[in-house]
Amino acid sequence: MVMVQIDPRYEPWLKQGVFNAHLLLECGATYKVSLRALRFYFVRVALVRGSGKFVPTAAALGITPGSLRIIAKPVVLRPGEVALEPSAKVDAEQWATHLATEDATLKYREALFIWTRSLLLAAIDRAGGNRMAASRILRVHRNVLWRVPSSPEQTRQIGIGRQAKPAA
Numbered sequence: 001m002v003m004v005q006i007d008p009r010y011e012p013w014l015k016q017g018v019f020n021a022h023l024l025l026e027c028g029a030t031y032k033v034s035l036r037a038l039r040f041y042f043v044r045v046a047l048v049r050g051s052g053k054f055v056p057t058a059a060a061l062g063i064t065p066g067s068l069r070i071i072a073k074p075v076v077l078r079p080g081e082v083a084l085e086p087s088a089k090v091d092a093e094q095w096a097t098h099l100a101t102e103d104a105t106l107k108y109r110e111a112l113f114i115w116t117r118s119l120l121l122a123a124i125d126r127a128g129g130n131r132m133a134a135s136r137i138l139r140v141h142r143n144v145l146w147r148v149p150s151s152p153e154q155t156r157q158i159g160i161g162r163q164a165k166p167a168a
Contacts, residue, residue: 010110010113010114013099013114014114014117014118016095016098017095017114017115017117017118018118018121018122018125020091020094020095020118021115021118021119021121021122021123022122022125022126023088023091024084024088024091024092024095024119024122025119025122025123025126025137025138027084027085027087027088027091028085028088029084029085029088029092030138030139030140031119031120031123031138031139031140031144032139032140033084034084034088034092034115034119035112035115035116035119037084037089037092037093037096038092038095038096038111038115039071039096039108039112040071040072040073040074040096041092041093041095041096041097041100042096042097042099042100042108042111043061043068043071043072043108044072045096045097045100045101046060046061046100047068047072049100049101054068054069061107061108062107062108062109063108063109095115096111099111099114113149116148116149117148117149119138120134120138120144120145120148121148123135123137123138123145124145124148131145131146
């Protein structure tokens with residue numbers, strides 16, 4: 001396995017993130033529902049910090065106000081999705097709040113990178129290096145585990161966190 005060089009400023013968050021990801025996985029959280037909850041809590045804290053103003057908060061996070069409005073809506077489960085257990089919700093909220101308040105300059109894409117990398121690596125670790133078993137834990141396609149991002153820019157390249165396009 002090739003070791004990837006990670007920007008040193010993300011190291012403390014990634015170490016803490018793997019711990020938090022293990023807590024979420026112990027509660028049976030899936031990748032999709034975990035990311036949706038983490039995004040919601042992160043944006044909610046950022047909005048509180050920004051006095052509820054969408055445009056300045058979106059600019060501070062590096063996203064558009066429209067994306068911020070979509071993410072700020074409460075998490076609605078789709079048919080077949082399992083909700084996070086109450087203890088997992090608390091873990092997700094604490095993790096997202098920590099990232100949103102620890103360093104006010106952290107952008108949304110950087111937080112998404114930390115969550116994604118941490119969840120994927122924690123699942124691989126939990127499965128003893130078996131990526132197929134890790135994909136079953138997270139309930140994602142096995143190819144997702146071969147695309148563990150090594151920088152915030154890669155979350156955009158592989159389409160993590162991309163908003164659905166409106167129907168024409």
